Amino acid sequence: MIALNIRNCKECGKLFQYDGVNKICYGCRKQDEEDFKRVKEFLYENPKETMTVVSEETEVCEEKILRYLRQGKLEITGDSPGILLDCESCGKAIRTGRFCEKCAHDIGKGFRSGFDRRERSSKRDSSSAHKMYITEIRKKRR
Numbered sequence: 342m343i344a345l346n347i348r349n350c351k352e353c354g355k356l357f358q359y360d361g362v363n364k365i366c367y368g369c370r371k372q373d374e375e376d377f378k379r380v381k382e383f384l385y386e387n388p389k390e391t392m393t394v395v396s397e398e399t400e401v402c403e404e405k406i407l408r409y410l411r412q413g414k415l416e417i418t419g420d421s422p423g424i425l426l427d428c429e430s431c432g433k434a435i436r437t438g439r440f441c442e443k444c445a446h447d448i449g450k451g452f453r454s455g456f457d458r459r460e461r462s463s464k465r466d467s468s469s470a471h472k473m474y475i476t477e478i479r480k481k482r483r
């Protein structure tokens with residue numbers, strides 16, 4: 342039997358074949374792209390509008406627009422005081438993404454050193470686990 346990776350689309354709940362990257366189905370992805378384009382074009386022409394107006398004019402919910410910003414797809418320019426996005430870590434006003442530069446830097450550093458530690462310890466662990474396993478077998482044979 343071939344194991345198909347079927348998931349529920351995060352957007353519409355329909356089952357679709359998960360490709361390991363996209364959490365939403367093809368139809369929703371297309372829709373999402375179109376929504377994104379509309380928001381981007383609208384913001385380009387009306388950079389001073391607030392989130393509510395952008396949402397109403399483009400018929401894209403605020404939640405989605407926020408998501409584009411969080412994903413770094415959209416960026417608030419200096420001329421768009423109407424849209425507020427804050428750093429998820431310290432709450433500072435940011436233009437795009439989830440964290441301000443400082444927090445992103447700190448988090449990046451934390452992730453990297455954490456990963457290095459994990460890498461090293463997992464290598465050590467697997468070899469010692471292997472040795473332990475061998476001694477286990479030897480004990481049993483005795």
Ligand SMILES: [Zn+2]
Pocket residue numbers: 350351352353354355365366367368369370
């Ligand atoms: Zn869908």
Ligand SMILES: [Zn+2]
Pocket residue numbers: 428429430431432433440441442443444445
């Ligand atoms: Zn921050």
